[in-house]
Amino acid sequence: MSEQHKRALLLVAHGSRRSASNDEIKRLAERLDSSERGDFEMVDAAFLELAEPSIADGIEDCIQRGATEVVVFPYFLSAGRHVSEDIPAQVKIKQQQYSSIKITIASYLGDADAMPGMIFEHLNTSR
Amino acid sequence: MSEQHKRALLLVAHGSRRSASNDEIKRLAERLDSSERGDFEMVDAAFLELAEPSIADGIEDCIQRGATEVVVFPYFLSAGRHVSEDIPAQVKIKQQQYSSIKITIASYLGDADAMPGMIFEHLNTSR
Numbered sequence: 001m002s003e004q005h006k007r008a009l010l011l012v013a014h015g016s017r018r019s020a021s022n023d024e025i026k027r028l029a030e031r032l033d034s035s036e037r038g039d040f041e042m043v044d045a046a047f048l049e050l051a052e053p054s055i056a057d058g059i060e061d062c063i064q065r066g067a068t069e070v071v072v073f074p075y076f077l078s079a080g081r082h083v084s085e086d087i088p089a090q091v092k093i094k095q096q097q098y099s100s101i102k103i104t105i106a107s108y109l110g111d112a113d114a115m116p117g118m119i120f121e122h123l124n125t126s127r
Numbered sequence: 128m129s130e131q132h133k134r135a136l137l138l139v140a141h142g143s144r145r146s147a148s149n150d151e152i153k154r155l156a157e158r159l160d161s162s163e164r165g166d167f168e169m170v171d172a173a174f175l176e177l178a179e180p181s182i183a184d185g186i187e188d189c190i191q192r193g194a195t196e197v198v199v200f201p202y203f204l205s206a207g208r209h210v211s212e213d214i215p216a217q218v219k220i221k222q223q224q225y226s227s228i229k230i231t232i233a234s235y236l237g238d239a240d241a242m243p244g245m246i247f248e249h250l251n252t253s254r
């Protein structure tokens with residue numbers, strides 16, 4: 001049995017009735033997973049509502065794949081109720097279930113300091 | 128009368144019933160406007176629905192402030208109907224009204240090639 005620390009990144013999007021939107025999130029998670037990945041051993045996607053897997057199931061999957069730490073990343077642009085209440089409520093259930101696993105919530109995407117720079121870079125390269 | 132080319136960036140978000148969310152978008156536009164700004168002379172924010180100014184009013188403001196080109200940037204994470212249909216429909220009205228002004232729509236934020244890199248950078252710096 002490995003004692004190694006394995007950190008998982010769980011990208012959490014809102015979820016949509018349009019499967020194409022959900023597929024876009026899954027593809028992004030795959031891109032993240034196949035990139036350098038920083039200090040994450042694995043990357044997966046989950047959805048707050050309207051799509052599968054749920055946040056709880058996404059966290060569970062990471063743990064079953066050997067994660068000893070799960071960082072839940074709200075892929076949201078603004079800090080609404082979903083970010084401040086709904087995601088933490090779902091994460092809390094798994095935190096209580098797995099007291100030996102570190103499960104944290106990163107700050108949401110829209111809060112990124114790098115956002116202004118990335119917007120201009122995107123606009124420069126996509127026109 | 129100046130013949131100078133003046134390019135405006137109009138950040139378009141969905142709009143929310145929560146004024147705090149709309150304020151967050153306006154603050155981001157202000158941050159963009161007060162940063163290096165790339166090759167844009169001005170940056171402003173507008174909303175698809177639920178908040179003011181509308182896209183049409185946002186484009187109009189840019190033109191009244193002297194813009195000779197307006198780049199509409201959908202601040203959206205996935206390519207749903209809002210990005211593919213609703214924003215273009217509103218932009219088209221102003222394109223028809225101002226045939227001498229170049230009004231274009233940039234690709235939406237979630238489509239940015241830099242997104243995976245920015246996500247990891249954000250996670251590294253915000254934890």
